[in-house]
Amino acid sequence: RHVYRESDESGEIPARVIDTAWEMGFISSSIPEEHGGLGEERSSLTGSLIAEELAWGDLSMAMHILCPALAVFPVLEMGTGEQKKKYLPSFCNDKYQSATAALIEPRYNFDPYSLATTARLDGSDYVLNGEKCYVPLAADADLLLVYAAEDGGTQGFIIEKGTKGLEIGEREQNMGIKALATCELTLKDCRIPVENRLGGQEGCDFNRIINCSRVALSAMAVGVARSAFEYSRDYAKERQAFGEPIASRQTIAFMLAEMAIEIDA
Numbered sequence: 001r002h003v004y005r006e007s008d009e010s011g012e013i014p015a016r017v018i019d020t021a022w023e024m025g026f027i028s029s030s031i032p033e034e035h036g037g038l039g040e041e042r043s044s045l046t047g048s049l050i051a052e053e054l055a056w057g058d059l060s061m062a063m064h065i066l067c068p069a070l071a072v073f074p075v076l077e078m079g080t081g082e083q084k085k086k087y088l089p090s091f092c093n094d095k096y097q098s099a100t101a102a103l104i105e106p107r108y109n110f111d112p113y114s115l116a117t118t119a120r121l122d123g124s125d126y127v128l129n130g131e132k133c134y135v136p137l138a139a140d141a142d143l144l145l146v147y148a149a150e151d152g153g154t155q156g157f158i159i160e161k162g163t164k165g166l167e168i169g170e171r172e173q174n175m176g177i178k179a180l181a182t183c184e185l186t187l188k189d190c191r192i193p194v195e196n197r198l199g200g201q202e203g204c205d206f207n208r209i210i211n212c213s214r215v216a217l218s219a220m221a222v223g224v225a226r227s228a229f230e231y232s233r234d235y236a237k238e239r240q241a242f243g244e245p246i247a248s249r250q251t252i253a254f255m256l257a258e259m260a261i262e263i264d265a
Contacts, residue, residue: 004058036092055223060179070101102132156198165190
């Protein structure tokens with residue numbers, strides 16, 4: 001928390017913060033031992049608590065630290081044996097390994113179940129076309145999980161950094177979470193092997209991926225709300241008006257009480 005303001009103003013998160021979080025094994029702990037991980041059982045409850053506490057400190061840092069999970073966990077749960085063997089070991093190293101996912105599209109009527117980005121089977125390859133935005137760490141990610149429409153459904157496709165047809169745009173200028181680098185990306189006849197379809201022939205359970213992401217986002221929202229409440233409470237105790245803290249005013253006290261009740265609920 002003591003570096004969040006500096007990070008927000010500079011747009012950069014200190015490497016020591018990311019490295020320290022990586023050493024805690026938030027990602028690698030769930031990867032099986034056969035792929036170099038700790039092999040611990042994945043827990044939605046534990047994951048939610050981690051997301052909440054990290055977001056309580058700072059949302060940008062929380063999203064940066066957990067960003068690799070956007071690609072790792074879908075591969076871990078729905079990937080083929082070959083996909084797990086190929087991609088998971090690199091996330092068990094000592095140094096932070098960047099990966100991300102691209103879902104959101106730059107249009108007002110964006111619908112994750114009706115994407116404009118398309119994937120077309122062409123022989124032994126898939127050809128992807130479309131645009132994505134708000135892709136975290138896209139410029140640095142070695143692995144991207146891109147979601148595209150295929151035969152009326154949404155499927156995931158694994159794209160490695162440097163693949164021909166994958167173009168990463170400039171860093172976006174966002175109003176919030178300024179310390180988190182997000183970019184637009186464009187897919188222009190981006191060709192990938194058919195083996196890079198998440199889950200192979202069976203594909204992925206996109207509903208489950210969306211539901212898991214909603215749980216994580218909700219947990220982070222609670223963390224941000226807790227932090228906002230604590231800042232408000234502390235300020236109300238310190239700010240003096242008419243010779244007493246404004247927290248002693250009933251209107252302010254009621255506002256803080258309502259915040260605490262809604263967050264706890």
